Amino acid sequence: MIVGAAVCPGAPFLIPGVADPLALARADLVDACRTAVRPLADADRIVVVAGGRRTVVFPAGTVGSQTGAPAVLRSDLHPPVCRPVLPVGAVVGQALLERTFPGGVPVPVDLVETGDDPDIAAAAVRHRAGARDALLVIADGAATHDDHSPGRRDDRAGPFDDALAAALAAGDPAALADACADGELAAALLAVTGPLRVLAGLTSTDPPVSAELLHRAAPYGVGYLVAAWRWPGR
Numbered sequence: 001m002i003v004g005a006a007v008c009p010g011a012p013f014l015i016p017g018v019a020d021p022l023a024l025a026r027a028d029l030v031d032a033c034r035t036a037v038r039p040l041a042d043a044d045r046i047v048v049v050a051g052g053r054r055t056v057v058f059p060a061g062t063v064g065s066q067t068g069a070p071a072v073l074r075s076d077l078h079p080p081v082c083r084p085v086l087p088v089g090a091v092v093g094q095a096l097l098e099r100t101f102p103g104g105v106p107v108p109v110d111l112v113e114t115g116d117d118p119d120i121a122a123a124a125v126r127h128r129a130g131a132r133d134a135l136l137v138i139a140d141g142a143a144t145h146d147d148h149s150p151g152r153r154d155d156r157a158g159p160f161d162d163a164l165a166a167a168l169a170a171g172d173p174a175a176l177a178d179a180c181a182d183g184e185l186a187a188a189l190l191a192v193t194g195p196l197r198v199l200a201g202l203t204s205t206d207p208p209v210s211a212e213l214l215h216r217a218a219p220y221g222v223g224y225l226v227a228a229w230r231w232p233g234r
Contacts, residue, residue, distance in 0.1 A: 002206065003043050005135040005199055005229040006036035007168060008096055010050065010089040010192055011222070016099070030099070032215035032226040037100040039230065043134035045108050046097070047125055049195040050089030050138040052113025087113060089138040089192065096136065114194035121194070122201035132234060137199045141165075141223020143190035149221025151190040160189055161216075161223040164196070168227035171211025176200040191223070203229070 008014075013022035014030065023030055040046050086094075090111055097105050114121040125133075141164055142157035143150045149157075160179075167175035177200035180186065180193040208229035215226035 001132055001231075001234060002202060003132045003134055003231050003234040004040050005137060005203070005208070006033075006040055007137045007139060007196070007199070007225060007227040007229075008033045008036060008092075009140050009222070009224040009226070010092045010138045011140075011224060012088055012092065014092050014099075015095040026217075026219065026224075029215055029217065029224055029226065033096050034100045036214055036226050036228040037096055037136060039228070040134035040136060041101065041106050043107060044132040045110060046105065046134050046136055047110045047112055048090060048093035048097075048136045048138065049112045049114065049121070049125070049198050050087055050093055051192045051194050052087045052090070052115055086111075089195070093136050093138045112198070114198055118194040118197035119201060122198045125198065125202060135199060135202070137195045138192075139195040139225070140190075140192040141218070141225055143222040144188075145218040145221045145223065147221075149190075151221075153221075154189055156185065157189055157218075157223065160185065160191065161218070161225070164193075164223070165213055165216050165225055168225060168229075169211060169213035171208040171229050173200045173203040173207055177204070199229075206231075209233075 013019035014033065090113065097109065112121050112125055141161040142154070144152060144154035144157045147153050163179035167179050176196055180197045180200065186193045209232055210230045211227065213225070213227050215224065217224050
């Protein structure tokens with residue numbers, strides 16, 4: 001059962017030490033992320049959902065350097081699972097948890113990489129579901145908003161992010177799935193929407209009771225969206 005979800009961008013400057021001046025300049029974004037993430041501690045487990053090259057579920061005990069140094073992923077398997085580097089989105093998710101809970105995250109944290117098929121990732125999360133789970137979804141809107149974007153300017157970026165923002169603000173899993181449905185368009189816009197598809201899939205039959213879009217901006221030509229979905233009373 002999902003009791004809460006936070007959607008935050010995978011902006012590398014959210015990782016302390018990577019580009020601290022940019023993080024200071026976007027203090028409003030950092031604060032919005034903290035606001036979205038903080039209630040996740042009310043769950044029994046937090047699942048970080050981030051983009052990745054393959055679908056992998058890493059259980060609680062993930063440890064990694066915020067500066068991209070090698071990471072060790074401890075599991076209940078022996079020997080522990082090891083990988084040299086976590087995807088950027090996963091490291092950002094870890095950094096946001098550490099920013100929000102500087103004394104340590106009070107509940108176990110799992111990590112899921114979406115791979116090429118977010119539906120498989122959603123099924124993996126569902127298979128390992130705990131009694132009361134919360135999701136930290138790391139995703140980006142279009143990265144083609146202007147001439148200084150990471151990608152070439154594309155006028156489809158605005159409408160694309162409009163649809164994502166509207167679905168997140170409404171707490172509408174079906175609308176969110178529709179907004180992410182065109183994978184070729186998302187790829188052309190350099191958007192990271194696989195984690196959003198996981199969120200939509202996991203909540204399709206159980207929409208949130210409340211939803212709020214806490215932040216939307218594209219200061220560097222990349223669509224940054226922060227949202228909070230809640231299921232009060234669980």
